[in-house]
Amino acid sequence: KKLVTIVGARPQFIKVAPVSRVIRQHCEEILVNTGQHYDFKMSGIFFDELQIPRPDYDLGVGSQSHGKQTALMLQAIEEVLLKENPDGVLVYGDTNSTLAGALAASKLHFPVFHIEAGLRSYNKRMPEEINRVMTDHVSDLLFAPTETAVRNLALENIRDGVRVSGDVMYDAMLYNSEIAKNMFGDALHGMKSKGYYLCTIHRAENTDNPKMLGAIMQALAELEVPVLLPLHPRTRKLLSTYGLAELLSAKSNIHIIEPVSYLEMLVLENEALAIITDSGGVQKEAYFARVPCFTLRSETEWVETVDIGWNMLVDPLTMDLKSLITAYQQPAYQEGLYGDGRAAHKITADICAFLGGDTHR
Ligand code: UD1
Numbered sequence: 175k176k177l178v179t180i181v182g183a184r185p186q187f188i189k190v191a192p193v194s195r196v197i198r199q200h201c202e203e204i205l206v207n208t209g210q211h212y213d214f215k216m217s218g219i220f221f222d223e224l225q226i227p228r229p230d231y232d233l234g235v236g237s238q239s240h241g242k243q244t245a246l247m248l249q250a251i252e253e254v255l256l257k258e259n260p261d262g263v264l265v266y267g268d269t270n271s272t273l274a275g276a277l278a279a280s281k282l283h284f285p286v287f288h289i290e291a292g293l294r295s296y297n298k299r300m301p302e303e304i305n306r307v308m309t310d311h312v313s314d315l316l317f318a319p320t321e322t323a324v325r326n327l328a329l330e331n332i333r334d335g336v337r338v339s340g341d342v343m344y345d346a347m348l349y350n351s352e353i354a355k356n357m358f359g360d361a362l363h364g365m366k367s368k369g370y371y372l373c374t375i376h377r378a379e380n381t382d383n384p385k386m387l388g389a390i391m392q393a394l395a396e397l398e399v400p401v402l403l404p405l406h407p408r409t410r411k412l413l414s415t416y417g418l419a420e421l422l423s424a425k426s427n428i429h430i431i432e433p434v435s436y437l438e439m440l441v442l443e444n445e446a447l448a449i450i451t452d453s454g455g456v457q458k459e460a461y462f463a464r465v466p467c468f469t470l471r472s473e474t475e476w477v478e479t480v481d482i483g484w485n486m487l488v489d490p491l492t493m494d495l496k497s498l499i500t501a502y503q504q505p506a507y508q509e510g511l512y513g514d515g516r517a518a519h520k521i522t523a524d525i526c527a528f529l530g531g532d533t534h535r
Pocket residue numbers: 183184185210211212213216237238268269270271301302376377378407408409411
């Protein structure tokens with residue numbers, strides 16, 4: 175059986191690594207990289223470090239407006255699918271690469287398999303929310319990481335093809351944490367173990383509004399513990415556009431570095447005193463690492479981490495990050511919110527069963 179897998183952005187490279195490793199034991203996999211992310215530190219570094227197979231197709235779409243980027247992907251993916259004539263198409267998460275893959279495949283009547291299905295923020299101003307809803311509605315197999323995601327799908331009358339798989343990012347973390355410790359154990363970019371906050375910011379609703387980005391930077395600057403900020407290129411560009419970069423260079427507690435590799439990131443997450451982020455993946459990794467997380471958003475798809483008290487939503491415009499971090503009391507930890515680390519095996523077994531293949535869970 176032949177699968178076409180479509181990826182293109184940083185979190186998708188991290189998710190495809192554990193799944194591809196298992197799927198290739200049972201199916202032929204053709205890997206398509208849309209090129210949505212293209213800087214070495216947003217793309218190539220993950221292929222090298224996580225030993226992801228070389229893409230069979232590099233579409234080189236790059237940065238564009240939403241419409242143009244999705245359209246270019248759609249056109250190029252359609253050509254690949256017509257040429258490869260696969261038995262199914264695998265897409266991950268909620269980026270424009272996910273939507274383009276799902277749309278191109280479903281219009282050509284190829285079965286669509288969606289990993290990380292059923293996530294909802296219920297905020298339709300997020301581009302990711304549009305991408306997820308659309309992708310779920312054209313998918314044939316929907317791999318939900320949690321029961322919450324299954325319920326979200328049921329609320330939209332999607333029941334057929336829904337499978338609870340657990341989260342492939344947990345698989346990735348379990349596979350790589352020892353490797354990460356051995357490779358980057360004390361490489362903390364000048365920070366001391368448990369002596370810094372690790373921060374990432376890239377979400378459009380936080381970066382595209384100068385008032386919001388200014389409020390976030392101000393809130394970080396007020397913290398009494400150093401903040402290590404591996405900066406997404408989107409945020410770097412907008413800080414400079416808004417003239418906030420100069421303000422930052424005067425604030426000595428914020429240490430801006432280039433985006434780091436996944437293995438470095440796992441170490442930095444583990445050693446942080448707390449994590450401050452608007453990333454979906456990083457919220458879960460904070461929970462895996464048992465490090466408190468402060469999410470700079472008004473809502474999250476990963477509600478379980480908030481429910482157990484290890485993740486706190488902070489609206490930078492109306493809430494005071496410094497006093498919330500200072501007052502934070504760590505509750506008891508609850509294991510197992512995102513599966514047992516065998517999501518890739520479950521997904522592979524379900525795909526093989528769907529395609530009439532030969533493996534079982
Ligand atoms: C995308 C996803 C988002 C995901 C994030 C992961 C969509 C709509 N958004 O957001 O869901 O959380 O990836 O990181 O698909 N840029 C570079 N170099 C790169 C990549 C991007 O300089 O290698 C800059 C460009 O100025 C670009 C901007 O970042 O315009 C935004 O990139 P884009 O891929 O459109 O969205 P992200 O913010 O990365």
